[in-house]
Amino acid sequence: MTAQYLSFGALALVTLWSAYKVVTARLITHAALWMALSFTSVSGIFLMLQQEFIAALQVLIYAGAITTMIIFAIMLSSIREIRVEPQEKRSIGQRIRASGLLAVVVGLVFAAFMTYVYYVSEIPKEAVPDAGLxxxxxxxxxxxxxxxxxxxxxxxxxxxxxxxxxxxxxxxxx
Amino acid sequence: MQLPIYFPLGLGALLFGIGLWGALTRTNAVRILMFIELMLNGVNLNLMTFTRYYYPENATGPILTLFVMTVAAAEASIGLAIILQIVRNRGTVEVDKVDLLKG
Missing domain, CATH: 1.20.5 (Single alpha-helices involved in coiled-coils or other helix-helix interfaces)
Structure with a gap:
């Protein structure tokens, strides 16, 4: 029982950290590799939920095919992320828009709202027993x-x- | 399954929230595609959680997830093809530089 909590916590930590790194990594190839790590750890959570078919598909399709395709597209097209810092003074409104604070708020509010909905919703207490997977x-x-x-x-x-x-x-x- | 159902559901919501944050802040089109995949991953996690906790003998949940993955793969390939065309024609991958239709 404790092992279940521990393994779920470790997988969730890896998932969220690598998803965070997808947003903040400076090089786009690094972001693609972090995305592959996130997909792989989500596949581990599917294994914890005893859905080995979906876990295998997750590794094959997401971590394998889609990541490879994105990396190939990056390499083929010489897409570079050149961040040019604008020199002129910007107003506060423009700076807020450029910093993406609104998007952070939107993402956080969405996650908090969904968690709240799950918390207050009347999810039936008696889950189905483990038999007959x-x-x-x-x-x-x-x-x-x-x-x-x-x-x-x-x-x-x-x-x-x-x-x-x-x-x-x-x-x-x- | 001793793990409370809120844990995987909350993880799916957080994953979706991070994807939403990234898709709204970044302007690189390839990155936005990556965040869409992350969000779809959160959705899949929710689907599989409800399947596991309440309908473990029903094959509909995994099959729906399979279809979500199919659509995600199709979407990624078409999106990357469109991005390659934009790079070839306009020389940029930033979505806010592609503003030909802007009045």
């Missing part, structure tokens, strides 16, 4: 019987995204 086999069976049409629509969506990305990035040739 879901296996990957059951997930697959449900996916290919009850959710066949959404599955095919998702495939079409991925195909369209692939074609669209190729068309958007292909160079014009005569």
């Amino acid at each position: 879901l296996t990957v086999r059951q997930v697959g069976a449900t996916l290919f019987t009850r959710f066949t049409v959404p599955f095919e629509v998702a495939s079409i969506l991925l195909l369209l995204a692939m074609i669209g990305a190729i068309i958007l990035t292909a160079k014009e040739t005569e």
Whole structure:
């Protein structure tokens, strides 16, 4: 029981710290790598919730595919984050807008509001006992019987995204 | 599961809040894409938490999360393609410099 709290605390700490570093890291490649760490520790929390299928998907899709794609895009396009400090004097309103204080407040207020909603909402006390956990086999069976049409629509969506990305990035040739 | 449900739910909300903060402060388009992924991650965490605590025998939660991941992957690829085109045509990746339609 204490081990559960400890491991959850460690994973949550890593998740939040790396998400914070995604915002504050100066180099964009570092931000991408911190994002991969955040995804990996969220996958650990999925393992704690005993959803090993989703944990594996999280590592494969997020930490593997999306991070690699973003790093490739950064490398291919020579996107550099050049922060030019403006020289002229700025008014207080402009400085507040540039510092992003409003965004910090919005993010914090949202997180606090959601936590408050969870705290006061009438979540049923009796959670389902641990017996009869879901296996990957059951997930697959449900996916290919009850959710066949959404599955095919998702495939079409991925195909369209692939074609669209190729068309958007292909160079014009005569 | 002895862990109170508020812990993972609060973590998901905090993750979403950090993503929202970043998406509103940063102007680099690639970073904004990263923060959108972070926010979707928080949403997935909430989905899986409710699935685990109240419907552990129901496969609908993992499948919905799978679809969220599919849409996130499609969105990331299209978004990066659009950003590459913007870099190629306008030479900038800052979203507040792309203001051709500004009156």
